[in-house]
Amino acid sequence: MTKLAYDDLTEGSVIALGSKTVLPDEIIEFAQEFDPQPMHLDEAAGRASILGGLSASGWHTCAMFMRLLCDGFLLDSSSQGSPGLEYVRWKRPVLAGDTLTGRSTVTGRRLSKSRPTVGLVTIRSELANQRGETVLELENTGMFLTREALS
């Protein structure tokens, strides 16, 4: 297998990221450690909240997205990490039992001025639920080695 390099991530490229069903125990376990707000810990508290049910922490949704990104292409790429995120939008609640499917689109790219073997790739990604509604949208810039640097 040839690793995905900067050269392969052309503007407009779309990469399917696979799916993940969100289990109630996973929502609660994440929340207990990182985001212990009632609507992430308890079904009744979730139903009483604006979110309408036991709902994943927004950070948990981001973490599940990252796993889909890793399995979708990042672990088989020349990725050199990311300096950060341009924005994150938590657009709809993620409820226990939802199945999330991811998609990434290359929206910009350029070679690094200081490190010519590295390209900076801007990637917009979405997670949609089983009804096709977008629940998460975010954009980040990743650093990828060029094909030449890999060989």
Next chain:
Amino acid sequence: MTKLAYDDLTEGSVIALGSKTVLPDEIIEFAQEFDPQPMHLDEAAGRASILGGLSASGWHTCAMFMRLLCDGFLLDSSSQGSPGLEYVRWKRPVLAGDTLTGRSTVTGRRLSKSRPTVGLVTIRSELANQRGETVLELENTGMFLTREALS
């Protein structure tokens, strides 16, 4: 205890968030579930990487920040959740054994036009390590009930 409301979050307010020491097992456990890149899973792979040691996933750093935010003030506030993040900057590696200390600053605020009992508060937050170096900076907009709506 009176809950912190929109009215209390005046522009320029600074809130100390407490500290968290990052344990190697926590780094590995998070990475196995959400971000299984080698530098987050293994000390030797981390040392061989640009990060210089076993290093926390950027998403793990965000999740640890969220816990400090919850314990620092969010769980004792009138928070109604957040629609998203303006940006996230992973500025330096977070290595096993680092102690992170958080701080949030209110950088903007306004009442919602559609829901006059809710205020939108823009908060810039940082985590610094034991050497005082900023490792994470992010900005988000949170929704908080007004004091009047709480009473």
